[in-house]
Structures are given as structure tokens and as C-alpha cells.
Amino acid sequence: MDDNECLPDVASNGGAVPLPDAGPASPGRLTAEETARYVVTAAVWAPSVHNTQPWRFTAVRQQISLHADAARQLRVADPDGREMLISCGAALFTARLALRSLGFVPETDVLPDPGQPLLVARVSWPRRAASTEFEQALFGQVRQRRTHRGGFDPVPLPPGLLAALRESAARYGAMLRIVADDGRRAALAAAVEEAERTQRLDGERTRELARWAPAPGSPRTDGVPPDSYPARAEHTDPDFPGRDFAHGHGWGLPPLSTARWPRSAGVAALLTTARDRPADWINAGQALQRILLTAATSGAATALNTQPLEFGRLRESIRTGLSDGAYPQMVLRFGAVIQAAASVRRPPDDVLSTGGSEDDSTGEG
Numbered sequence: 001m002d003d004n005e006c007l008p009d010v011a012s013n014g015g016a017v018p019l020p021d022a023g024p025a026s027p028g029r030l031t032a033e034e035t036a037r038y039v040v041t042a043a044v045w046a047p048s049v050h051n052t053q054p055w056r057f058t059a060v061r062q063q064i065s066l067h068a069d070a071a072r073q074l075r076v077a078d079p080d081g082r083e084m085l086i087s088c089g090a091a092l093f094t095a096r097l098a099l100r101s102l103g104f105v106p107e108t109d110v111l112p113d114p115g116q117p118l119l120v121a122r123v124s125w126p127r128r129a130a131s132t133e134f135e136q137a138l139f140g141q142v143r144q145r146r147t148h149r150g151g152f153d154p155v156p157l158p159p160g161l162l163a164a165l166r167e168s169a170a171r172y173g174a175m176l177r178i179v180a181d182d183g184r185r186a187a188l189a190a191a192v193e194e195a196e197r198t199q200r201l202d203g204e205r206t207r208e209l210a211r212w213a214p215a216p217g218s219p220r221t222d223g224v225p226p227d228s229y230p231a232r233a234e235h236t237d238p239d240f241p242g243r244d245f246a247h248g249h250g251w252g253l254p255p256l257s258t259a260r261w262p263r264s265a266g267v268a269a270l271l272t273t274a275r276d277r278p279a280d281w282i283n284a285g286q287a288l289q290r291i292l293l294t295a296a297t298s299g300a301a302t303a304l305n306t307q308p309l310e311f312g313r314l315r316e317s318i319r320t321g322l323s324d325g326a327y328p329q330m331v332l333r334f335g336a337v338i339q340a341a342a343s344v345r346r347p348p349d350d351v352l353s354t355g356g357s358e359d360d361s362t363g364e365g
């Protein structure tokens with residue numbers, strides 16, 4: 001598949017921000033191995049469920065293979081690996097965008113080997129074409145973008161942004177459905193609330209979440225750190241409660257805003273796919289990262305509330321009641337807010353092996 005991202009421009013406030021420790025973005029001077037390192041240095045900044053970073057990369061000559069790391073799958077919340085593959089899809093999009101930032105045209109083969117279901121994609125870079133301003137703007141947000149957890153300021157989204165986000169989803173065969181009607185918004189919020197309540201009463205689920213929610217000062221480079229969520233839940237109208245990462249410890253950021261609560265819930269949306277196969281999950285992940293980066297280029301923040309999609313009954317009721325029978329993959333909210341959240345990632349050396357045979361250590365089976 002030839003997948004030059006050359007895209008129509010949308011409103012953008014971002015220039016290309018070089019990735020720290022990625023080295024100079026000058027393709028002429030990079031060896032294939034240096035290119036792979038540059039690409040992986042960017043790709044690790046993709047979003048992933050609970051920041052599990054469920055991926056590994058192998059690079060051989062001008063080809064990178066992206067593998068799902070099943071040891072990092074959420075066995076309780078995500079037994080089918082759906083969220084794991086959405087996360088890998090987001091990393092795949094970021095890897096391709098990094099190649100575009102170098103002026104390469106990536107060629108991507110998604111799930112290239114039916115015998116290796118954890119081999120998410122192979123990406124090579126046989127040709128060159130200058131990157132567009134929009135691609136550079138998206139790339140400039142790879143490290144800056146943060147998941148927002150809470151409410152939004154009562155400010156409208158920039159004109160044209162929702163159309164650009166819908167277009168991002170469509171590029172990967174997915175659909176971004178804005179849940180605008182008050183009744184439907186309330187129904188979606190109620191599903192998030194019910195999932196959150198059920199999750200908090202379920203010992204196995206709360207223990208799994210706690211494993212990915214390290215304490216303040218932890219040296220861990222994965223999981224959701226306390227400086228990425230508010231210490232006091234920010235209520236919205238309707239209320240979309242966040243995940244309980246602090247699990248009773250009172251961890252989290254002090255309130256930034258003195259605005260009166262409840263704050264705006266923002267523009268609620270569902271990212272859906274017509275089918276529900278692993279390839280659809282990977283494409284939903286590619287769409288997700290393009291959506292998040294596109295919003296970020298316009299100065300908009302995105303909150304994710306995927307809790308109800310981890311309960312079969314709630315996911316099914318959202319599918320039939322709110323998304324015309326299409327499969328919901330993500331629950332998103334867009335809005336304006338000043339963000340102070342931080343995040344962490346494993347260093348590229350922890351996830352990239354170079355020089356060996358491409359698929360020799362998939363850890364499958």
C-alpha cells in the first residue's frame with residue numbers, strides 16, 4: 001500500500017518540533033538503522049490504553065516490523081486484545097508520520113502474515129516525496145499532545161475542526177460520529193458512569209488498573225503517572241467520570257482552573273468501524289492518532305472515556321443505540337482547556353531491536 005499522507009491543510013498552529021534525542025531530521029545523512037531509531041523514538045509517543053505501550057519493533061535494512069506485545073495486554077479489561085491493537089495502530093500511524101517527516105513515502109502492510117497474529121504491520125520506505133506542511137504540523141504534536149482528563153472551558157472548537165477530524169477517521173475506513181443530541185449525549189455519559197461504577201466494585205478490574213497506575217515519584221516509564229490526572233474529579237454536565245487511577249490514594253494534580261463546576265463536557269463523539277476484526281482495530285488506532293494530532297494542531301484537547309467499551313453489554317447497547325449498528329472503538333470528547341498533564345514512555349532502546357531477522361522474536365505462541 002502506498003500511503004503518502006499528503007493531506008489537505010486544516011487550521012494549524014504548530015510548526016515541526018524536532019523530537020529530542022531523535023537527531024537531526026535529515027534523511028540524506030541517516031543510515032537505515034538511524035532512520036528506524038528516529039521512527040521508533042517518535043512512535044513510542046503514541047497513546048496506549050493505560051500507557052501500557054504494548055508494542056515492540058524490529059528493524060532489518062529498510063523495513064520496520066511492529067509487533068503487539070501480548071505480555072502488556074490487559075487480560076481482564078481487554079481479553080480480546082482490541083485496545084492493545086488500537087494502541088498499536090496509533091503507534092503505526094506515528095511511525096508512518098515520522099517517515100513522512102523525513103521525506104520518505106512509507107509502504108505499509110497491515111497484518112501481513114496470518115501465521116503471526118501479533119505482527120501488526122511491516123513498514124518500508126522505498127521512495128521519497130517532500131512532506132506537506134500539515135504532515136509537519138501533525139508530527140510537531142507527537143510529543144506535545146497529552147490525553148486530557150476532566151472538563152473543558154466553555155469555548156467553541158475552531159471552525160472546520162470537526163470536519164477535519166471526521167476526514168481523519170474516514171481515511172482509515174472508520175467513522176467519527178459526533179453525539180450532539182442532548183438525549184444521546186446523556187445516554188453515552190450514563191454508559192460511562194455505569195462502567196466506572198461497575199469497574200470500581202470489581203476487585204480483579206481494580207487490581208489490574210492499579211498495576212498500571214504507579215505512585216508519585218515512581219521511576220517507571222510506563223503506566224499512568226499521577227501528574228497526568230486531576231486529584232479531584234472534575235465533574236461535567238453531563239458527567240463523564242474519569243478512570244480511578246489514584247485508587248483511593250489522593251494522588252493527582254491540584255486543580256488548575258478556578259472555574260465553577262460542572263465544567264463543559266466538550267463535544268462528545270464515538271469512533272466506530274463497520275466490522276470488528278483485528279484489522280479494524282488497527283485502523284481505528286491509526287484514525288485515533290490522526291484525530292488526536294489534528295485536534296492538537298488546532299489547540300484543542302481530547303479526553304478519552306473508553307470504560308463502557310470494556311463491558312460487552314454496554315458496548316453492545318452503544319452499538320445498537322448510538323452508532324447505527326457500527327462497532328464503537330473509542331469514546332472521545334473534544335474541547336478547549338489549558339493542560340498541565342505529563343506522561344512517560346519507555347526509551348526506544350527498550351522496544352527496538354535492529355539487525356536480526358525481522359520476525360525472529362515475536363514472542364507468539
Ligand SMILES: Cc1cc2nc3c(=O)[nH]c(=O)nc-3n(C[C@H](O)[C@H](O)[C@H](O)COP(=O)(O)O)c2cc1C
Pocket residue numbers: 045046047048049050051083084086087090145146147148149223224228242243304305306307341342343
Ligand atoms: C485504546 C485506548 C483507550 C484509552 N482509554 C482511556 C480512558 O478510558 N481514560 C483515559 O483517561 N485515557 C484513556 N486512554 C489514554 C491513555 O491513558 C494515554 O494515551 C496514556 O496514558 C498515555 O498518555 P498520553 O496520551 O497523554 O501520552 C486510552 C488510550 C487508548 C489508546
